[in-house]
Each structure stands twice: as C-alpha cells, then as structure tokens.
Amino acid sequence: MSALNDRIPVTILTGFLGAGKSTLLNRILKDPEMKDAAVIINEFGDVGIDHLLVESSGDSIIELSDGCLCCTVRGELVDTLANLMDAVQTGRVKPVKRVVIETTGLADPAPVMQAIMGNPVIAANFELDGVVTVVDAVNGLQTLDNHEEARKQAAVADRLIVSKTSLAGATAGLEQRLRALNPRAAMMDADSTDASSAAVLVNGLYDPATKIADVGRWLRDEDGHEAHHHHDHAGGHHSYLHDHHDHDGAHAHQHAHDVNRHDASIRSFSIIEGKPIDPMALEMFIDLLRSAHGENLLRMKAIVSVSDRPERPLVLHGVQSIFHPPVRLAAWPDPSDRRTRMVLITKGLPEAFVKELFDAFLGKPRIDRPDRAALSDNPLAIPGMRM
Numbered sequence: 001m002s003a004l005n006d007r008i009p010v011t012i013l014t015g016f017l018g019a020g021k022s023t024l025l026n027r028i029l030k031d032p033e034m035k036d037a038a039v040i041i042n043e044f045g046d047v048g049i050d051h052l053l054v055e056s057s058g059d060s061i062i063e064l065s066d067g068c069l070c071c072t073v074r075g076e077l078v079d080t081l082a083n084l085m086d087a088v089q090t091g092r093v094k095p096v097k098r099v100v101i102e103t104t105g106l107a108d109p110a111p112v113m114q115a116i117m118g119n120p121v122i123a124a125n126f127e128l129d130g131v132v133t134v135v136d137a138v139n140g141l142q143t144l145d146n147h148e149e150a151r152k153q154a155a156v157a158d159r160l161i162v163s164k165t166s167l168a169g170a171t172a173g174l175e176q177r178l179r180a181l182n183p184r185a186a187m188m189d190a191d192s193t194d195a196s197s198a199a200v201l202v203n204g205l206y207d208p209a210t211k212i213a214d215v216g217r218w219l220r221d222e223d224g225h226e227a228h229h230h231h232d233h234a235g236g237h238h239s240y241l242h243d244h245h246d247h248d249g250a251h252a253h254q255h256a257h258d259v260n261r262h263d264a265s266i267r268s269f270s271i272i273e274g275k276p277i278d279p280m281a282l283e284m285f286i287d288l289l290r291s292a293h294g295e296n297l298l299r300m301k302a303i304v305s306v307s308d309r310p311e312r313p314l315v316l317h318g319v320q321s322i323f324h325p326p327v328r329l330a331a332w333p334d335p336s337d338r339r340t341r342m343v344l345i346t347k348g349l350p351e352a353f354v355k356e357l358f359d360a361f362l363g364k365p366r367i368d369r370p371d372r373a374a375l376s377d378n379p380l381a382i383p384g385m386r387m
C-alpha cells in the first residue's frame with residue numbers, strides 16, 4: 001500500500017446527459033500532461049459506444065461495463081480502482097499519475113465521490129482532487145429545473161464548464177442559477193483554453209466546506225446508503241485497458257430497485273441493426289423522433305452504418321430536441337463490428353414504440369404496423385401504443 005502522500009489524484013468529470021463531457025475529455029486528453037492518466041468511463045445502457053469515441057493515445061481507457069440506471073455502480077468503481085492499483089503495483093500496467101472518471105449523465109455524484117473518499121482501501125491509494133461539471137448552455141436551465149441529479153452535479157463542482165455557448169442565446173440566466181447552486185466554483189466556457197488543458201483537472205484535495213451546506217449532507221447520507229443498496233449483477237464485470245466486453249447479450253439484472261435514485265419513467269435501451277441503413281430512412285426516423293418526441297428523448301447516441309458509405313460510419317448525438325451535426329468517421333473504430341448501434345435514454349417513451357418506429361422506417365414488414373408513409377403523415381399514430 002502506498003504512503004498517503006503518494007496517493008493518485010482522481011478527478012470526477014460529470015454533467016447531465018449530452019452536456020459535453022466526452023467532448024471536453026477528448027480535448028483534455030490531447031494535453032501532453034495527460035500522458036500517464038487513466039480514464040474510467042461509466043456508460044449507461046447495455047451497448048457501449050463512448051469508449052469507441054473517446055480518443056486516448058495509450059491503453060488507458062477503462063470502461064465500467066454497466067451504467068444501469070437504477071444502480072450507482074459504486075461497488076464496481078471501487079473494484080476497478082482496486083484492480084488498477086494492483087495492476088500498477090505488480091507492474092502489469094505503467095504507473096498512473098492521474099485518474100479521470102467520466103460519470104453517466106444521470107449519475108448522482110455523491111456516491112461516486114464517496115467511493116473514493118469513504119472506502120479506506122481506496123482512500124489510502126487515491127485522493128479526490130476535484131469535480132469538474134459540464135453544463136450545456138442550450139438545455140441547462142430546463143435540465144436543472146427538471147432533474148435533481150443535474151442540480152447535485154452543479155452543486156458539488158470545483159469547476160463549472162459551460163458548453164455549447166455558441167449555440168445558445170444569452171447565458172446570464174444559467175450562470176445566475178449555477179451561482180445560486182454553487183457560489184465558489186470557477187466557471188468557464190468550454191471553448192476557452194483554460195477549460196481544455198489538463199490544469200482544469202487539478203484542484204487540490206476536495207473540500208465539501210467550500211460548497212453549499214447540502215453537499216456535506218449528501219456525502220454523509222451516502223456513507224450509510226451503501227449498506228442498504230444491494231446489487232446482484234449477473235453480468236457484473238469490468239474490463240480495462242481496451243479489453244472491452246461485448247454487451248449485446250441480454251443483460252440479466254437483478255437488484256433491489258432504489259426508487260429514490262432515479263425517476264422510474266426513465267429508461268435506457270438500444271437498437272442494433274446488422275444491415276446498412278438507407279440515408280433517407282435514417283433521416284426521416286431521426287427527424288420524426290426529434291420533432292414529435294424530442295422532449296421525451298433525453299439522449300440518443302449512435303454509430304450508424306449508412307448504405308451510401310458503409311465503410312465510414314456516421315456518429316449521431318441527440319440531446320432532447322437538439323440533434324448535433326452528424327460526424328462521419330474515417331473508419332469503423334472496431335472493424336470487426338460494423339453494426340449500427342443506437343443507445344437511447346427516454347422519459348416516458350416506451351422502448352417498443354421506438355423500435356417499431358425504427359422498423360417501420362427501415363421497411364421491415366409487419367402486418368399490424370403502419371408503414372413509413374403513414375407514419376410521416378401522422379407521426380403520433382402507432383396502433384396499440386398510447387403515448
């Protein structure tokens with residue numbers, strides 16, 4: 001076990017769904033100071049996409065396999081940090097100077113923070129250096145109104161990074177709201193050089209006393225919480241150093257659902273398609289989803305095989321009603337898997353509904369379902385589905 005002053009600094013990078021965490025992380029990882037950093041990504045859903053899109057130069061991305069919505073993955077994070085320490089100490093991986101943990105957008109940050117500060121074995125080897133929270137200037141105010149997790153993410157931050165300012169109008173209202181939640185955090189624009197250098201991760205030992213009083217309470221509450229929160233993950237596992245799992249099989253989760261953690265109407269699911277998709281059908285599907293159901297679509301992330309250029313996949317990002325410009329990758333990140341994979345997080349928008357819509361646009365025949373033309377004429381009408 002290392003001496004306390006050798007502890008590895010850990011930064012938690014958080015922010016609500018689609019705020020721009022991975023975008024910021026990709027920029028920061030280009031800083032030479034990040035050469036010996038390990039990155040832990042906690043991704044929602046049963047199909048990992050983030051690890052394909054975060055560009056790390058070394059073998060340093062650890063994917064927490066299961067960001068299932070009703071779990072905090074605290075136990076898995078503790079195991080991962082312990083295994084990382086073991087791998088460093090036994091020389092299986094090169095020394096690590098810093099760890100960055102990118103949480104899911106729905107994460108309550110308190111249990112993640114407590115996993116580092118409250119576990120004696122972890123706290124002997126790692127120290128929480130700071131929390132960096134990304135807040136999206138376009139959806140930020142509404143998200144803070146609607147989601148407690150987002151308010152907590154902002155309140156615990158040492159640095160508040162406001163993203164997408166070029167897409168938003170005035171940000172004074174958002175800044176005021178953030179100041180009320182967190183009077184002392186440094187606030188910066190995601191486009192600034194300060195935000196994209198490794199220095200943004202360096203803060204000094206985390207100090208809850210610099211935050212609003214609620215923060216200390218959340219952390220104390222969290223200390224007692226784990227004892228009551230039971231997981232039994234049939235597929236519970238983590239991987240590291242690019243040893244990514246295939247998540248396509250059915251994920252059998254059995255755990256006591258903690259209803260206080262998340263809004264029960266929030267669901268995550270994925271769509272996988274083996275055949276390349278006609279670009280027109282894709283555009284119509286996305287357009288309908290965005291325009292008719294955008295407010296229930298908290299997040300959509302996809303890597304798509306499009307029939308016009310199947311060798312160059314398209315990456316799509318939807319955040320509520322905003323779809324960011326799609327990006328064509330030069331090649332498939334993992335050439336052995338060229339399937340379209342879409343991960344969605346919805347609120348009150350059933351999985352079956354979205355899948356039927358997708359199948360209809362793909363022209364997959366089924367007798368009891370309207371075809372693409374009928375859906376485009378009347379987007380809300382799906383027989384048997386009441387929204």
Ligand SMILES: Nc1nc2c(ncn2[C@@H]2O[C@H](COP(=O)(O)OP(=O)(O)OP(=O)(O)O)[C@@H](O)[C@H]2O)c(=O)[nH]1
Binds near residue numbers: 105165190301316
């Ligand atoms: N214009 C603009 N777009 C941005 C900015 N930051 C992020 N985006 C876009 O927003 C979308 C989502 O960004 P991500 O970095 O994947 O967001 P995230 O917070 O990691 O998303 P989750 O992990 O799913 O919660 C992408 O299409 C980005 O290109 C920004 O500062 N300006």
